[in-house]
Each structure stands twice: as C-alpha cells, then as structure tokens.
Amino acid sequence: MDLMKVIHERRSIRRYKKDPIPEEIIMEILNAARVAPSWANTQVCKYIIVKDKDIKERLKEALSPTNPAREAFSQAPIVICQVAQRGVSGFKKGEPATIKGDWFMFDAGIAMEHIVLAAWNFGLGTVHVGSFDAEKAEKILNIPQGFTIVEMTPIGYFDEVPKPTPRKPLSEYIFLNTFGEPYVIE
Amino acid sequence: MDLMKVIHERRSIRRYKKDPIPEEIIMEILNAARVAPSWANTQVCKYIIVKDKDIKERLKEALSPTNPAREAFSQAPIVICQVAQRGVSGFKKGEPATIKGDWFMFDAGIAMEHIVLAAWNFGLGTVHVGSFDAEKAEKILNIPQGFTIVEMTPIGYFDEVPKPTPRKPLSEYIFLNTFGEPYVIE
Numbered sequence: 001m002d003l004m005k006v007i008h009e010r011r012s013i014r015r016y017k018k019d020p021i022p023e024e025i026i027m028e029i030l031n032a033a034r035v036a037p038s039w040a041n042t043q044v045c046k047y048i049i050v051k052d053k054d055i056k057e058r059l060k061e062a063l064s065p066t067n068p069a070r071e072a073f074s075q076a077p078i079v080i081c082q083v084a085q086r087g088v089s090g091f092k093k094g095e096p097a098t099i100k101g102d103w104f105m106f107d108a109g110i111a112m113e114h115i116v117l118a119a120w121n122f123g124l125g126t127v128h129v130g131s132f133d134a135e136k137a138e139k140i141l142n143i144p145q146g147f148t149i150v151e152m153t154p155i156g157y158f159d160e161v162p163k164p165t166p167r168k169p170l171s172e173y174i175f176l177n178t179f180g181e182p183y184v185i186e
Numbered sequence: 187m188d189l190m191k192v193i194h195e196r197r198s199i200r201r202y203k204k205d206p207i208p209e210e211i212i213m214e215i216l217n218a219a220r221v222a223p224s225w226a227n228t229q230v231c232k233y234i235i236v237k238d239k240d241i242k243e244r245l246k247e248a249l250s251p252t253n254p255a256r257e258a259f260s261q262a263p264i265v266i267c268q269v270a271q272r273g274v275s276g277f278k279k280g281e282p283a284t285i286k287g288d289w290f291m292f293d294a295g296i297a298m299e300h301i302v303l304a305a306w307n308f309g310l311g312t313v314h315v316g317s318f319d320a321e322k323a324e325k326i327l328n329i330p331q332g333f334t335i336v337e338m339t340p341i342g343y344f345d346e347v348p349k350p351t352p353r354k355p356l357s358e359y360i361f362l363n364t365f366g367e368p369y370v371i372e
Contacts, residue, residue, distance in 0.1 A: 003189040003307045007218050007300060023371045030360055032193050034353050036299070037314055041351055046359040055363055083365065090316070097317050105286065106316065106336070109295025114193060116223070117303075121189045128223055130276070130292065131283050142364045150292070165227055167220050173232040174216055177241055178328045179269065185209045 001121045010117065011164070013125025014069050016076040016156035025122045026078070029155075032118035036111035039089040039103045045111045045150075048081040048141055055140060059152065062137040069129045069154065076154030080115065080126075083143060084108050084150050108150040116153070125158040187307045196303065197350070199311025200255050202262040202342035211308045212264070215341075218304035222297035225275040225289045231297045231336075234267040234327055241326060245338065248323040255315045255340065262340030266301065266312075269329060270294050270336050294336040302339070311344040 030047060038044065050056055059081070060073035073079055090096055090103030116126045129152045137149050176183045216233060224230065236242055245267070246259035259265055276282055276289030302312045315338045323335050362369045 001189050003187050003192045003303060004214070004218065006189045007304065008221055010221075010223075012223060027356070028190070030356060032190065034356060034359070035194055035196075035350075037196075037198060037302070037351075039316060041353075043354050043359070046361065046365075048361045048363065048365060049369060050363055052363045099320055100291065100316075100334075100336070103291070103316060105289070105291035106295040106298075109292040110299040110314075113222070113296040113299050117189060118193065128296075130225060130286075130289060134285055140364075142366065144365060147365070148286075150286070164221075165223075167227075168229050170213070170216060170220060173220070173229070175232065175234045177234065177236055177238045178326075179232075179234060179330060179333070180328065183235060 006117050006120050010120045011125070011162045012127040013158045013162070014072050014127055015160060016072055016125060016154060016158055018075065018077060019157045020077050021124065021156065025124070028122065029115055029118045029124070032114040033111045036107075036114045038107040038110070042089045042107070044085040044089045044104050045108055046083045046147070048083060050079040050081060051077065058140045059137055062132045062134075062140070063129070064131070067129070067131060069127050072127065072154040076156035078155050080153050080155055081137070081141060081149055082108055082112050082151045083141075083147050085147050087146065105150065112151055112153070119155055123157065124155055126153040126155050129153055192303050192306050196306045197311070197348045198313040199344045199348070200258050200313055201346060202258055202311065202340060202344055204261065204263060205343045206263050207310065207342065211310070214308065215301055215304045215310070218300040219297045222293075222300045224293040224296070228275045228293070230271040230275045230290050231294055232269045232333070234269060236265040236267060237263065244326045245323055248318040248320075248326070249315070250317070253315070253317060255313050258313065258340040262342035264341050266339050266341055267323070267327060267335055268294055268298050268337045269327075269333050271333050273332065291336065298337055298339070305341055309343065310341055312339040312341050315339055
C-alpha cells in the first residue's frame, strides 16, 4: 500500500474480529519494527506476541475499567507488548548523553509506529495503549529487571473504520526559523 | 511509494545536496506529522523549519564536534527541529497517568518517524539527531518555558544511499506469550 495513504487512512481500532492472522504477516509486521532506527542503533525494544487467551485476559485487567481499548484485548487474536531495556538508548559509557536522560521512549515510539503502519498495510488494526498499570503487566509477562513494558496493542482484522480524528491546523504547529514565527512561503 | 519499501529502504543520510525542496513537498511531509497518533490526541509536538543559514550554522554548534551529522547542518537546505510541550501527554488532570511520567518522548518518536518516512517517499533524506546540547539549541530558537527541543533533522536531496545498518535477528527480540519464551510458529 502507498505510504502516504497508510499514514492518512490509519485509524485506531478498538473493535476486532476473532479471525487469526497468518504467520507470514505477523513476521512481516515484526520485521518492520526490526529495521526501525534507534539511538546509535542500540535496538532496545523487544516484543511479546501474546496469543494465550488467559494471558490476554489478565493483561486486560491491567487497563483501567474505563479504558475504551479493554474489550479489544478479548476480541483480537493477538496482543503485542512492547518491552524496552532501560539505561542503554541515549547513554554513552553508562552516562546519559543528553539532559533528556533515557531515550527508550523515543525509540519505542518510532518502532511501535512501524508496527502500526505495517499492520494497516496488511488490513490489520491496532491501537496504541500506553495507559495501564505497567507493574501489573510486567508481573504477568515475567519482565526481568532492567526492562519495562512501554506499550501494548491488540492486533487483528476489523469491520468498521472510525472517522478521522481531528488534528490541529498546520499553522498552530509549524514555525519558520524560530519558535512562534509564522511559517510563510517565501 | 510502497510503505514496506520505504520502511526497508530508508537510510540515515548525512551528506546532502544544496538543492531547494519544493514547498508543496515540505507541506506534505509536515502534514504526515500532523496526522500522527498521540496520547489521547494531545498533539504536543511542534516543528520549526529552519531555512536561515545563520541559524542552521548556530544549531550545528549545539552538536558535539565528533557528531557525524554536523556537516549536514550546513549542506542541507532545511533543518527541521521538533519541539514538544511538557506535562501534557501522559497526564490526566495534571497528574501523570502512568509510572512513565511524561509521554512526550514516545509521541515525538512516532511523529518524527512520520516525517522521516514521508521524506523518503519524496526522495528526501533525513537523520534522527538527538545527541546535542538542547539548552543551547533552545536559546537559539527562542523556545518558551514548558517546551523542549526533542530532535532535529537536516532534510534534503542526496546522491549516495548508505548500506543497510545491521539489526538483531528476529529471534533475539520476539517472544511468545511471556518474556524470554521463544517464538515458535504453531
């Protein structure tokens, strides 16, 4: 599928069909995450492909009861959990290279979006789920010391395509040369 | 261009041609960032399009002398600086919603990668530059309180396409159901 079409047509999907996902498509999607750029090619992200129904149900309990993505954890055939190693991305000789400290969140955002875009390319929906009890989810998935779960997404086929989410106009977030200076085409 | 082709063929570009970028292409690329998903659609990222030669040279001085992207700040016709508002993404009623605190880095990663992929789609190179003196760059660009520069990238046309960067094999970062359990196709 055309890149710009995927970028503009992608939606967050919260209602899934139970249909299984062919293994070769799962691999294509994870391979898209594999080639994502990262701080000094540190590649700190790992992925847990949760197919086990019981584990999916327990992960659902890590979401708050009002989270609109909760039911999706039961419906979708797979939940992908993104795990990142702390203290590596953004570090140089064990010390943070910048005032931002650990860059794992930035690298995780890039790689997870590769998954989200690649999924859409194959007709599969996802939704970035970051709001959950990470400590609870980490116990369920046996995450070792030094790693943390960043995000989870159900992944699966879907019927309904939600309407586009409204976004700020370009004029509100693009400046020329310095902050606040309107972008004027010369 | 095909999404999967862009994902796999994209490279970090550090040598640029001086050729200008047509305005309609700049707008297409920034529009790709506009539609990027973000925490509860908070859209905390803004972009400064630096065309001014003097400002580009000053930004270059915020990079360490050994940074391999330094010369690119002089060569490329434009440097895009990504700025994020702190204390909004990942927050609920003014309090962090998760133990990760501020999610601006995650949202910034997603949106910046939309720029990087969209640029490649139009034959333009970029390189994620996160390692620089952000406080110095923020003074140059008049960044107000509450905002921070996350990343910068030169953007421009290029001649040489670098070789692919080696990545870990899938087996090292994909697990089934829980951390460490090998992913076996059932």
